[in-house]
Amino acid sequence: SAVISQKPSRDICQRGTSLTIQCQVDSQVTMMFWYRQQPGQSLTLIATANQGSEATYESGFVIDKFPISRPNLTFSTLTVSNMSPEDSSIYLCSVDWGGGDTEAFFGQGTRLTVV
Amino acid sequence: GESVGLHLPTLSVQEGDNSIINCAYSNSASDYFIWYKQESGKGPQFIIDIRSNMDKRQGQRVTVLLNKTVKHLSLQIAATQPGDSAVYFCAENINDYKLSFGAGTTVTVRA
Numbered sequence: 001s002a003v004i005s006q007k008p009s010r011d012i013c014q015r016g017t018s019l020t021i022q023c024q025v026d027s028q029v030t031m032m033f034w035y036r037q038q039p040g041q042s043l044t045l046i047a048t049a050n051q052g053s054e055a056t057y058e059s060g061f062v063i064d065k066f067p068i069s070r071p072n073l074t075f076s077t078l079t080v081s082n083m084s085p086e087d088s089s090i091y092l093c094s095v096d097w098g099g100g101d102t103e104a105f106f107g108q109g110t111r112l113t114v115v
Numbered sequence: 116g117e118s119v120g121l122h123l124p125t126l127s128v129q130e131g132d133n134s135i136i137n138c139a140y141s142n143s144a145s146d147y148f149i150w151y152k153q154e155s156g157k158g159p160q161f162i163i164d165i166r167s168n169m170d171k172r173q174g175q176r177v178t179v180l181l182n183k184t185v186k187h188l189s190l191q192i193a194a195t196q197p198g199d200s201a202v203y204f205c206a207e208n209i210n211d212y213k214l215s216f217g218a219g220t221t222v223t224v225r226a
Contacts, residue, residue, distance in 0.1 A: 004158075031212050042204060043159070043216040092158050096212045104149070104206075104214055106158035 002027045006093050006107035013083055013114050020079045021110045023093030028073035031096040033104070034066070038089045046091075049076040083114045125221045134192040138205035138217045143186060145215075147208035150179060150190045153219075154201045162190070162203075192222075200224045 003026040013019050023032065032049040047055040047068055055068035070076040080087050093107040128134045140148065146167040151159035163174045165181050165188075172179050178191040188205050202221050206214040 033213070042219050043206075045213055045215075048213065094214075104212070105161065106151075108156075108158045111156075 002029065002095065002105065004093060004095055004105060004107040006110050008110060009108060010111040011113070013112065015084050015114055017083055018079055018081045019083065019112060020077050021091055021093075021112075023076045023078070023107055025074045025095050029095040030073075032070060032076045033094040033096070034068060034076070034078045035092040035094060035106075036089045037092060037109070043092065046078070049078075080112065083112075085114045088112055088114045124218070125223065127223045127225060128195050129225050130195060130197060132195055134190075134195045134199070134222060136190045136192075136203050136205075136220045136222065138188040138190075138220075140186050140188060140205065140207045140217070141215070142207060142209055143183075145207035145209060148179070148181060148188055149206045149208075149214065150177075150188075151204045151206060151216075152199075152201045153204065159204060195222075195224050197224050197226065 005024045007022045011019055034046040035043040036046050037043045045058050046061045046066055047057040049055050049068050049070040051070045051073055057063060065081055067079045078091060090109040090111050092109045094104045096104045149164045150162040152162050153159045163172060163177050163179050165172045165179045167183060170181050176193045180189045190203060192199055200223055202219045204219045205217040209215045
């Protein structure tokens with residue numbers, strides 16, 4: 001399996017500011033995803049990060065709030081914009097190599113607290 | 116120990132006993148399922164997967180059972196150890212490699 005690194009691992013941010021989270025993979029991957037995990041809850045898919053084109057967002061998530069970049073096959077960023085305390089969550093990057101099995105692997109997550 | 120129902124949030128099990136974690140999934144068209152383990156402060160870690168053309172798959176100390184008739188998935192952990200304490204999530208493949216996660220079960224192993 002590849003190594004998936006997320007930066008920062010945690011942050012405390014002021015409301016109204018924005019935070020950009022980076023996800024770096026040590027090998028090329030087909031698919032990259034961003035998930036949100038609110039405190040004590042399960043994972044919810046935010047969007048699929050598409051290489052060379054706009055991300056595909058799930059219902060309830062919009063580009064203005066969560067802009068995503070994916071400039072190449074090993075790197076993606078998620079920005080949480082104009083933050084409020086409700087955005088306090090763990091944000092997780094996930095990758096999949098495609099092929100027959102969807103065995104998604106996850107980074108360690110970014111724990112965000114908005115005050 | 117065994118979790119029952121749609122999503123019993125916690126399961127306490129004696130060290131050395133077998134654990135059974137249950138999960139109900141929603142989409143009858145799902146064809147691929149994964150169990151993940153998430154320890155505190157870490158991302159989910161892949162445990163075992165199963166395709167819809169199977170009803171059982173075994174790994175090291177873990178077994179996944181799939182009952183498509185009632186859309187039910189279970190994870191059995193043999194001889195539970197303290198290191199098995201974590202939150203366990205089932206996930207189903209909905210389409211295009213996207214996963215939908217269940218609510219999660221917190222497993223606590225008693226010494």
